[in-house]
Amino acid sequence: MLLEVIDLAVDLPTPQGLRRVVHDVSFSLDAGESLGIVGESGSGKTMTALALMALLPDGAIVSGALRFLGRDLVGLPEAEMRKLRGDQIAMIFQEPMTALNPIQRVGRQVAEPLRLHRGMDKAAAWAEAVRLLERVRLREPERAAKAYPFALSGGERQRAMIAMALACAPKLLIADEPTTALDVTVQARILDLIAALSAQSAMATLLVSHDLAVVARNCRNVLILYGGTVMESGPAEAVLSDARHPYTKALLDARPRANAPRGERLRAIAGSAAPAGANPQGCPFAGRCPLTLDACRVTPLPTVALEGGRRVRCLRVGADGRLT
Amino acid sequence: MLGYALQRFLVLAATLAVASFVVFGVIEILPGNAAETILGASATPETVAALAHKLGLDQPFALRYWHWASGALSGDLGLSYAYGSPIGPLIAERLAVSAPLAAMAMAIAATLALLGGVYAAGQRGKTGDVAVMAASQVGLAIPNFWLALVLVLIFAVHWRLAPAGGFPGWSAGIGPCLAALILPAIALGVVQAAVLARVTRSALVETLNEDFIRTARAKGLSRGATLWRHALPNAMTPILTIMGLRFADLLAGAIVVENVFVLPGLGRLIVQSIGNRDALVVEDCVMLIAVTVIAINFLVDLACAAIDPRLRTRET
Amino acid sequence: MSETGARRMRRGGLSLPLGAALAALLIGAAALSLVWTPYPPAALDIPHKLAEPSLAHWLGSDSLGRDILSEILAGARVSILVGVIAVAIGLGLGVALGLLAAARGGLLDQAIMKLSDFAFAFPALLWAILLTSTYGPGVVNAIAAIGVANAPIFARLTRATAKGALASDYVLAARAAGRGSLAIIFDHVLPNIAPALIVQATIQFAIAILAEAALSYLGLGAQPPLVSWGRMLADAQNWMYMAPRLAIFPGLAVALSVFGLNLLGDGLRDALDPKLRARR
Numbered sequence: 001m002l003l004e005v006i007d008l009a010v011d012l013p014t015p016q017g018l019r020r021v022v023h024d025v026s027f028s029l030d031a032g033e034s035l036g037i038v039g040e041s042g043s044g045k046t047m048t049a050l051a052l053m054a055l056l057p058d059g060a061i062v063s064g065a066l067r068f069l070g071r072d073l074v075g076l077p078e079a080e081m082r083k084l085r086g087d088q089i090a091m092i093f094q095e096p097m098t099a100l101n102p103i104q105r106v107g108r109q110v111a112e113p114l115r116l117h118r119g120m121d122k123a124a125a126w127a128e129a130v131r132l133l134e135r136v137r138l139r140e141p142e143r144a145a146k147a148y149p150f151a152l153s154g155g156e157r158q159r160a161m162i163a164m165a166l167a168c169a170p171k172l173l174i175a176d177e178p179t180t181a182l183d184v185t186v187q188a189r190i191l192d193l194i195a196a197l198s199a200q201s202a203m204a205t206l207l208v209s210h211d212l213a214v215v216a217r218n219c220r221n222v223l224i225l226y227g228g229t230v231m232e233s234g235p236a237e238a239v240l241s242d243a244r245h246p247y248t249k250a251l252l253d254a255r256p257r258a259n260a261p262r263g264e265r266l267r268a269i270a271g272s273a274a275p276a277g278a279n280p281q282g283c284p285f286a287g288r289c290p291l292t293l294d295a296c297r298v299t300p301l302p303t304v305a306l307e308g309g310r311r312v313r314c315l316r317v318g319a320d321g322r323l324t
Numbered sequence: 325m326l327g328y329a330l331q332r333f334l335v336l337a338a339t340l341a342v343a344s345f346v347v348f349g350v351i352e353i354l355p356g357n358a359a360e361t362i363l364g365a366s367a368t369p370e371t372v373a374a375l376a377h378k379l380g381l382d383q384p385f386a387l388r389y390w391h392w393a394s395g396a397l398s399g400d401l402g403l404s405y406a407y408g409s410p411i412g413p414l415i416a417e418r419l420a421v422s423a424p425l426a427a428m429a430m431a432i433a434a435t436l437a438l439l440g441g442v443y444a445a446g447q448r449g450k451t452g453d454v455a456v457m458a459a460s461q462v463g464l465a466i467p468n469f470w471l472a473l474v475l476v477l478i479f480a481v482h483w484r485l486a487p488a489g490g491f492p493g494w495s496a497g498i499g500p501c502l503a504a505l506i507l508p509a510i511a512l513g514v515v516q517a518a519v520l521a522r523v524t525r526s527a528l529v530e531t532l533n534e535d536f537i538r539t540a541r542a543k544g545l546s547r548g549a550t551l552w553r554h555a556l557p558n559a560m561t562p563i564l565t566i567m568g569l570r571f572a573d574l575l576a577g578a579i580v581v582e583n584v585f586v587l588p589g590l591g592r593l594i595v596q597s598i599g600n601r602d603a604l605v606v607e608d609c610v611m612l613i614a615v616t617v618i619a620i621n622f623l624v625d626l627a628c629a630a631i632d633p634r635l636r637t638r639e640t
Numbered sequence: 641m642s643e644t645g646a647r648r649m650r651r652g653g654l655s656l657p658l659g660a661a662l663a664a665l666l667i668g669a670a671a672l673s674l675v676w677t678p679y680p681p682a683a684l685d686i687p688h689k690l691a692e693p694s695l696a697h698w699l700g701s702d703s704l705g706r707d708i709l710s711e712i713l714a715g716a717r718v719s720i721l722v723g724v725i726a727v728a729i730g731l732g733l734g735v736a737l738g739l740l741a742a743a744r745g746g747l748l749d750q751a752i753m754k755l756s757d758f759a760f761a762f763p764a765l766l767w768a769i770l771l772t773s774t775y776g777p778g779v780v781n782a783i784a785a786i787g788v789a790n791a792p793i794f795a796r797l798t799r800a801t802a803k804g805a806l807a808s809d810y811v812l813a814a815r816a817a818g819r820g821s822l823a824i825i826f827d828h829v830l831p832n833i834a835p836a837l838i839v840q841a842t843i844q845f846a847i848a849i850l851a852e853a854a855l856s857y858l859g860l861g862a863q864p865p866l867v868s869w870g871r872m873l874a875d876a877q878n879w880m881y882m883a884p885r886l887a888i889f890p891g892l893a894v895a896l897s898v899f900g901l902n903l904l905g906d907g908l909r910d911a912l913d914p915k916l917r918a919r920r
Contacts, residue, residue, distance in 0.1 A: 055541055078546075086544035093542075098535040101554050103632050113543045148633040164543070342758055350770055461906075465846070465899035467853050470873060470891035477884050569760060576765040580854045584877070595858055598773040606773045610766060617762075 002171060002204050003029040003052075004067040010047050010228075013059035021047050023229040024064070027221075031171065032202040034195075036215030036222045036236060038251070044228035045208045049174045052206070053091055054081045068172070087117040090165035094177040096157035100149040106160050107133070107145025113167040132163040136193060155186035162193065169201055176208045191218050212255055216240050224248050227284025229301065234310030244312045244321050247285045283315065291316050291323070328629050328636045336622045343614040344396075347607055348389050392607075401608045406600035411608050415590065421491055422578060422589035425505050425512070429574055432513030433520055434567065440517065441524025441563075446551055448529055456521065463518025468577045472511035472584040479507060489586040508585045512577050516570050523566045527559035534558070561628045561635075568624035572617040656907025662900020670720045673713035681714035682706065682865045690883050699889050702872070703879045708886070711867050712893050718779065718868040719897060722852040722861075723845040725783045730790020730844060731837065737791065738798025739825060742806055753799070756792035764789035764851045772860040779852075779868075782861040786848050797840055801833040835912035842905035846898040853894045869894050 010022035022044040029035050039045040050056045052066060054073060066073040068089065073081065085091075090113075093099040101109055110132055111125035120128065126145065133141035136159040149157055158178060165173055175194060179187035195218055198205045209215050215222055215236060222236040224247065232245040243249045250269045269288065283289070286296035293315065301313045306321045318324040376382050383391075395402060401411035444456040480488035486507050492500045531537065532555050540550045579591030586592070590609055597605035629635040673681070678698070685705030693700045699708035741752040768785035775781050805811060805828055814824050855861035856870025864871070869890040876886035 053542060055538060082544045082546055084544070085542055091542040093535060093539065095535055099539045101536040101540070101558065102634060103558055104554075112540075112545075116544050150634050161539070164539075339758055342755075343762075346758075347770065350774065461902060462895075462899065464902055465895045467850050467891065467894050467898075469854060469857055470887075470894065473873065473877065473880065473887045473891065477880060477887065481881055481884075572760075572766070573763045576763040576769075577854075579765070579769065580858060583858060594769060594773075598769070598777075598860065603774065606770070610770050613766060614762065 001028055001067070002031045002033075002069065003206075005048075005052075005064070006067070007064040008048065008051060008066060009063045010044070010051050010056065011061040011063075012047070012057060018061065021228045022051065023227075025223075025225070025228075025230050026064075027223055027230075027233065029172070029204045029206065031204055032198065033221070034198065034205040034207060034219040036207045036209060036219035037225055038209060038212055038215050038222060039225035040210055043225040045210075045225050046176055047228075048225070049091070049176050049206065049208050052172075052174060053085060053089060054078070055085075055091075083117070086113040086165075086170075087168045088170055089172045089174065090168070090170040091174040091176065092158070092161045092165045092178050095181050096154055096161055097181065099161055100157055102149055104148075105145065106147055106149060106152065110145070110160060110164045110167060113164065117168050128167070129163070132167055133160065135166070135197070136160070136163045138163070154182050155190065158182060158186075158190055159193070162190075162197070166197060166203075170203060172204045172206065173198065174206045174208070177210065178207070179214065180210070187214070194218070212240060212251060224251070229284050230311075230313060231285065232310070232312050232314075234306070235308060238308055238310060244306070244310070244317055245314050246289050246291050246316065250289075283313075325629060325636050329626055332622055332625045332629075336618055339618050340615065343618060344393055344611060345389070347611045347614060348392055396608070396611070402604050404597075404602055404605050406597065406602040406605070411605055414593070414605070415608060415612060418588060418590045418593045420494060421505075421587050422582070422591065424501075425508055425582070425587065425589060426571075426575060426578055428502075428505055428509035429512035429516070429578070430567075430571060432509055433516035433570075433574070436513065436517035437520030437524050437567075438563075440521040441528060442551065442556065444521070444525040445528035445532060445555075446547070448532070453525075457525070460518040460521045463515055464522075466515060468511050468515045469580040469584050471514060472508060472581050475507045475511055476584070489584070491587050491589075504585075504587070508578075508581045508587060511581050511584070512574055515577065516574050519570055520563070520567060524559070524563050527562045528555055531555045531559040557631060561632050564624050564627055564631075568621040571620050572613075575613050575616065655903045656911055659900050659903030659905070659907050662896055663904050666716055666897045666900065667720065669713050670716035673710075673717055677707070677710035677713050679707040679710045681710040681867045683710075690879065690886075693885070700883070700885055702875060702886055708872075708889055711872055712869070712889060714867040715869040715872060715890065715893065716897075718856075718862050718866060719849045719852060719894075722779065722783050722786065723848045726786040726790055726848040726852075727841050727844050729784070729787025730794050731841060733788065733791035734794025734796075735798045735833075735837070738795040739802055739829070741795065741799045742802035742829075743821065743825075749799070752795065756795050759789070759792040762789070764847065765854055768851060768855050769858075769860065772855065777855075777860040777863060779862045779866060782852055782855045786851050789851075790844050790848070793840060793844065794837065797836055798833055801836055802829050805829045805832045835908075838912065839905050839909045842901055842908060846901035846905070849894060849897055849901070 005025060005027050008022055008025040009020060011018040011020050025044075025048055027035060037045045037048060047056065047060075051060075051062050052068075052073065054062075054076070056062065062074050064074065068084070073084075076084075100106065107126055107129045110129035111120075111122075114120045114125040114128055115122070118125075130141045130145050133144050138144045138156060138159050144152065144156065144160065149160075152160065162178075173194070178194065179190050182190065191214060194205060194207075197203065205219075207215060207219055219236050222233065222239050223230055224232045224239070224245065226247050231247045232239060232243065239248065240252065243252055254269050282295075282297040282299055283301055286292045289296070296315050299315055302315060304312045304314070304317050304319060304321065306312060310321075312321065316323050373382075392402065399412060401415065403409070404411050404414060407414060440456045440460065444453040447453040447456075476488045479485045487504050489504075491504050494501055528551070532551070536558075537550055537555060540554045541547070545553070578589065579594055582589040582591035583595055590612070594606055594609045597603075597609070679685075683706060685701065685707075687705065688697070688701055689703055689705040691697050691701040691705070697707050697709070699712070701707055702711070737752050737756075741749040764786050767789045768782055771785040772778070772781045802825075806824075808828075811824055811828050814828060819827070852861055852868065853870035853873070856868040857874045859871075859874065862868035862871055872890040873887060876883075876890065880887040
């Protein structure tokens with residue numbers, strides 16, 4: 001097992017004290033596998049990803065276990081963690097516009113992990129950076145390496161970010177909304193690129209997205225996050241075609257469909273997304289969920305294991321996966 | 325880059341023209357003339373008129389401005405009324421004191437500000453940050469000439485580590501000269517450092533919140549390496565810009581501090597010339613300070629463009 | 641300092657009360673000096689010159705036997721006078737120019753901004769030296785020079801905020817309702833920029849006090865018999881080897897006043913202007 005996350009919890013400092021934004025999240029990921037974490041903004045999906053990198057905001061407290069190649073990353077000394085970041089675990093971010101240093105040439109930024117982790121000299125790292133830019137199918141990689149980020153388009157910058165992440169051939173790639181800021185046509189190409197690259201090198205991918213369609217297309221497994229808690233998980237195909245959790249169903253219903261009858265209104269999920277950490281005892285979806293019982297607010301969430309490795313966490317779902 | 329430099333140079337030339345006009349105008353165009361001021365209230369109209377003629381004050385303003393400006397461009401700064409000698413060499417002699425003083429003070433200010441600001445930004449919100457910011461708040465409040473007096477009391481009078489004033493002249497060797505300049509440079513530099521440390525910190529704190537800082541950390545860079553390699557170069561543009569502006573303030577402060585230490589620099593020349601009612605010398609000195617400030621800001625613009633490629637391509 | 645102390649300080653929790661207290665002390669000293677000082681501030685008492693601090697002279701006496709405490713109290717008046725009038729001149733000029741630039745735009749806007757750019761490079765002290773050397777030293781010329789030098793920063797501040805306000809929907813609505821330009825400026829624009837102006841005025845007040853002290857020290861500001869802290873420092877310089885405190889007390893008075901006003905400005909910024917606070 002490449003990565004095993006067991007009962008991960010994250011507490012963030014706020015002016016009112018610590019607030020739990022991620023609740024007992026568990027999942028695992030094998031080499032070459034892909035997992036999609038889906039949730040609305042504030043669902044804790046980005047915090048989960050940042051916890052893996054140990055790049056949470058100052059003062060954040062992580063509990064549970066994050067086993068990467070058998071080693072627990074929780075409480076790992078910063079110096080050890082630094083050796084993993086950018087080498088074994090790499091991450092790409094949502095905003096390719098701002099995620100690159102505006103005053104450094106792209107090539108130098110792509111080369112930086114190589115100089116850091118592989119000890120390459122400037123010339124070798126630059127040559128390798130150009131090869132990487134070529135690998136992410138940037139046109140004229142030499143020119144792109146010499147360019148400053150502002151001279152590249154959004155899609156080109158995201159390719160450069162991917163090249164940077166791939167520099168040291170990481171075992172795990174975390175992609176946090178990698179295509180949200182891009183044009184729709186560019187989105188698909190970037191996602192295909194990530195899929196192709198991970199297939200080439202047996203790199204595992206953790207794709208964080210608010211977009212079910214993106215995850216459905218690119219990930220074998222899916223984790224539905226709400227209010228910092230896993231609502232439902234399992235193989236992406238099964239979960240999305242036959243959702244069992246009321247939240248997953250609501251999320252699927254809220255999705256615009258290309259083949260929807262004309263005039264059908266987009267259904268939004270009623271109410272606004274609960275901030276992570278709401279209903280500390282019960283289900284975070286309680287109240288917004290059409291099936292809410294009084295018990296939902298106060299009863300700790302049960303985990304119902306279904307066939308095919310699926311799990312649902314809902315008081316209203318019985319052992320057979322049907323609503324009670 | 326060359327196009328940008330040329331464009332900035334044109335702005336520089338235009339600013340210089342405006343500056344010369346303002347400096348000349350303030351002294352020359354407004355009521356009373358230098359002859360009256362020189363001769364004082366007891367002078368008869370005839371003697372004033374005679375002196376005015378001798379000084380060329382009866383010519384039209386535009387002509388006088390032309391003489392002054394074209395003379396200055398060709399290196400002729402005119403004659404000092406009080407010293408009876410050409411102003412150019414007079415100023416050059418004083419610059420031998422003032423220029424190194426300003427350079428030392430700015431070096432002290434920049435060093436302290438960068439160290440303090442970077443440290444505070446790294447410690448953002450923690451005790452070290454608050455301590456540096458509190459110290460800079462105190463530094464902001466201290467008049468530089470008073471700091472100069474206190475430094476004299478401590479280091480010259482009490483501990484006898486440095487001279488209390490005066491300047492031995494460069495023929496006496498570099499050591500004694502630097503010793504004579506160190507206290508004034510500290511007095512000038514520390515106060516500017518207080519301002520610049522705040523600027524450095526806030527520019528850095530803003531940069532540290534940028535996405536590319538997280539990218540740098542995700543590559544495996546340490547906090548320190550991220551700060552120095554990615555955050556500081558990006559924060560340098562605003563820091564350098566403010567440093568350029570504060571340099572003007574430093575030069576003005578030098579006028580006062582030179583008087584505390586009885587240094588034969590430009591500042592002392594200005595104050596003496598005011599006492600001597602030697603308007604042309606004051607004009608030339610103030611203009612020289614303006615030129616220096618404008619030139620420094622031009623260099624700052626170029627430095628910023630060298631750091632930030634976006635500045636080089638953006639049309640203004 | 642503890643973490644909570646650090647956090648309070650950062651939020652300006654301490655800045656506002658401490659700054660306000662020091663500013664009140666400055667105003668209080670000036671007000672007190674109008675009705676009472678231990679001795680007449682300019683009264684010479686040669687036999688008791690350079691007296692050590694004692695019950696008779698709390699802070700001692702200077703080289704001509706003048707009571708230091710009385711002089712410091714009276715000196716606060718000049719500092720406040722210079723600060724208030726110079727800031728008022730700067731505010732008046734700067735706000736007028738800034739509004740003009742924002743309202744008219746175009747070439748006039750550019751000209752005003754270029755001029756203020758240029759003036760930025762010219763510190764108040766240099767202006768003042770230029771002016772006082774031409775028109776003669778004195779507190780009036782010093783105030784005028786410092787005041788004019790204050791204008792550019794107020795002009796920039798006003799223009800920046802006014803541009804935003806003038807472009808907003810509510811001003812458009814007021815225009816559509818037929819409100820005149822002046823009425824719009826008073827009703828919608830000035831209230832918007834007031835907090836930023838108040839904060840900046842406090843800071844400029846402090847800068848004016850520093851500039852006045854420097855000018856008076858050079859002999860270009862307040863002239864005798866007017867008592868000013870800068871002039872006290874100039875007098876003290878000849879005697880400070882014998883009596884260092886002569887150079888200490890007036891400087892402390894300047895530093896405490898400026899420190900207080902700067903803190904007050906920071907505190908006001910946090911309290912008055914949520915936008916500025918968010919940016920920090």
